[in-house]
Amino acid sequence: MDIKKICLAGALLGFVPVSAQESQSFQEFRQKILDDYQEFRKTILAHYADFLNGTWHEYEPMMPLEKTQTPKPMRVPDVKVSKPVTVPTNLPKPVLATLPPSQIPPDAQIEEPQPPSEESPADDKPVSLFDVPKPIVLPEAKDVVPPGIKVKPDLGGTPLLAALPDIPRPVIADEPEDDAPAVDETEIKPAEAPEESRVGKEPMKFYGMEIWVPEVDFKIMYSLGKVSDFARHWKLLDEQDVADVALSSLRPKMNELGLNDYLAYEFLCAYMDFKFPEASSAPKMSAVHYLLTHMGYDARIALATKTGDPLLLIPADQMIYGKVYLTLGGEKFYVLTAPGVNPMGSPIATCDLPKVANQGKRFDMRINGLNFPMKEHKFNVDYGKLHLSGVVNENLMPVVYRYPQMDTADFAESVLDKKLRENLVTQVKEQLSGMDKVDATNELLQFVQSGFSYATDDAFHGFEKPYFLEENLFYPKNDCEDRAIFYTYLLWNALGVENQLLCFPGHESASVALPGDIKGVSYDHEGKRYYISDPTYIGSRTGQCMPQYVTTAPKIDLTLPK
Template identity: 30%
Template sequence: MRYKLTVAIILGAAQLCGAQNALRDFESFRDSLFSGYHRYRQGILADYESFLRDTWHDYQIFKAPDSNNIPKPDRQPSMPENATMPDMQIPAPAPEQPPLPESQPERPDEPEALPNMPPLGGRMTSVDFFGTNINLPLIDIHPISNTSNNNVANYWRDLNDNASAQSAIDLLKNAIRKYDLNDWLAFKLAQAYAETLFPARQASDTRIAIIQYLLCNIGYDIRLALYDDGLTLLMPFTTTIYARSYLELDGKRFSIFFDSASAAKTITGTIQTYSLPYDKNTGYSFNPIFSQPPMLVEKPEDFRLSGAGITITGKADANLREILSDYPQLPVVDYTKSELQPELRNDIARQLKMQVAEMDEMTAVNTLLHFVQKAFNYQTDDKQFGFEKPLFPEESILYKRNDCEDRAIFFGMLIRNVLNLECLLVEYPGHIGTAVCLSDSSATGTYYMVDGKKYFVADPTFEGADAGMCMPDFRNINPKVYRFD
């Protein structure tokens, strides 16, 4: 018995020493992670409780902007048999540039993520994040009792005084880094975490308060607001967010987000919120672009798409259906800037390069164009989802149904990755297509002259049409054009 006790003491001491060393390593990591962040936000977090305690003012809610007010056709348009298209130039303006985001503080360089390390004695909870289990501290705190500004300020103070909440800030930041989450998924992780801590439907105000506290402390300019006696989130983005009400505050557009238990996206009237000082950096806006794919559990799903005599096969990540189910609606050109499954896209390009290798350029362009026209079933977003939802190429593969902007995004990806040709996104009233810059000087058909180059109309929704063939309704339209990234 004495021997066993000695071993237990030695092992316990060794474990304690190891835990203390690991904790010191994690604290060193945390300190380096937040040193730059604390420098540029000095004064904001220290005084945030007082900002919340000040009088909240009414702000006008603005109507959610629409990406395109003209409805899309219910049926896929097709090229009439034996129809010919004139060789003509349609005037087009210079390519539009999406609005530049407001100047943001430079994000400090971050070290690589370390395994989640709770403080000694800290309890953890497992957050199911789209099938990936992420361990975060169990924050032992009471629900918020009411939504008066003083009570909201008191709740912020209580979270400041809560050791597990402080650990949660560090570990949430670490998880975002570890799993390569973009800003939108960082918000979704904070939301899933709050739902794990307070799952009751009536705890919506508590969840909102916790999400805002955590993300604000991580470095985002996310704010609280009061609408119809309930707390909401105000989130600025680096690009336009459609189909969601917003308010203008401190020169920024803040989109309004409710608790996940609410389906509300558009509201009217006024909303109350507090003011932050103009002379301080209040944090980052949310960038919804995926600069790298998230490192989350994948659910491989076989697919096969055929059309125009060519076929592609592979495995798409079915988990993206859920991950992107409530992804905010962005300008269509922004969907060309993200890459969710680069290996899949590379494999598709490899397969198609082999199948068009012996074709001349125009034949290859038309083959890819007819492939996209035939490979997917045509269905508007309203019929498929009940709301407007542009699809990433990976989503088009998974759903196998799409409409004009989804096909334009998909075809643009193929033109660039398979044939290495320049491509424009072409936006007409109620319709989106593409235009391709051909190296063949003898090419004929309808084109746009942009920066001294001919871009021939290529419409992946206009079934049967070749490159250079424009829908009759749009021949005299001066469209907006955007460059693919």
């Protein structure tokens, strides 16, 4: 059993009721496992420069995964121009959305370092897998990359993080009506940091925001000439103890901002751009790789061998669409680049690691609450009996505008602003109180249908742009998956209505589990009857389904509550 599985097993055992003495013994056992794992990681990191100085192999990049190939409707569907099914109708049995397994396939042949043979006797010291790192030649590896292959020459401060993206204009909120619920903005505005808190700190820019971080003094190379320089650069950072010095200063700030794994990567890129503006992208990417690896991630430094562009490879807990990737040992590694770099068309080279070194964490791409400085943007959305108003933090919008594409469920399970969501839930509860669940569901349904304007991502943004829930309150237009995420969240959190996020070909919809006799289109799942409740089918009520999907088995992306 590998270290990950032991730790997971230990974590699961933590939920078993035990006596105080047994609990203490278990805690000691679990702590020992964690301590052993940390020591194991330290051993890997101590020899990482040897891996970088070892064999590099080329791999052919895989084309980005596409989320769907079925186009979304250019015009919003409307019951006035179609004939919705209203008689009781059963949809074909739905299917659960599943991700392909990411573990190493059982037939993968991975060469591991071997202890010395009798013909080559060992020293008196115990055999270490890291004394002479022996590379793995993975099945998909191609040519060996010579150590002298060139890295892209110094371009004079190539940034790792793109400048502020051009985003569409937000919704301009009308003044709320007199009877609209008041918004207590004093709870949302953060207190300004006192001047004394900036002593010993310096201001970096992160998506246009001024973020004060502790001053840290270290050096990086200003350019790398060849592949073997990545090992020399790692040693330079090690000699300065950069991992301890920089991470001990930056980690508290990243935690304070609520950064997830991917945004921590982007924050480190912005930090390197700020700290070393004249350095080329290769040493900055190398330094980011160094810090991520010391944070426990299985990130890999890489190179596009035709262009010499430095790259970073990351595994993820979620499927990522629209990004080139490699498959290494049965694991997808997605390619991250500096702005303007296209890794397609060039083989990608990365160093070989022994199997035992492949014990780092994957990136969790979901977001669980960000805490950035507030830039207020007021919103008002009004239809029927519902009026939602408040402020959304405009500073969040550039940060997630080009966020990597994930499955719809991952956007639905992510949270940008917890206080904003609490405010929305409170308003919906207050305004729909006293209504039975069927009527309240239909009121919320038609609010989402008609309170927002419709446009496909391609038409409005020029690229596939799934929204996090909060983005619906900033941009003037949204599409089916954005509405479905917004609707299903409020169904459960404000109305207590169990529901499912559904995917039809080219269309995201929803269904609800409600008591009573509702006529229309439904299906049975795990003993419950779910009725189609589509927030993009304008004018429809719960039970009405777009005619083209009445014979289609939907895919269940997410069930609320989980």
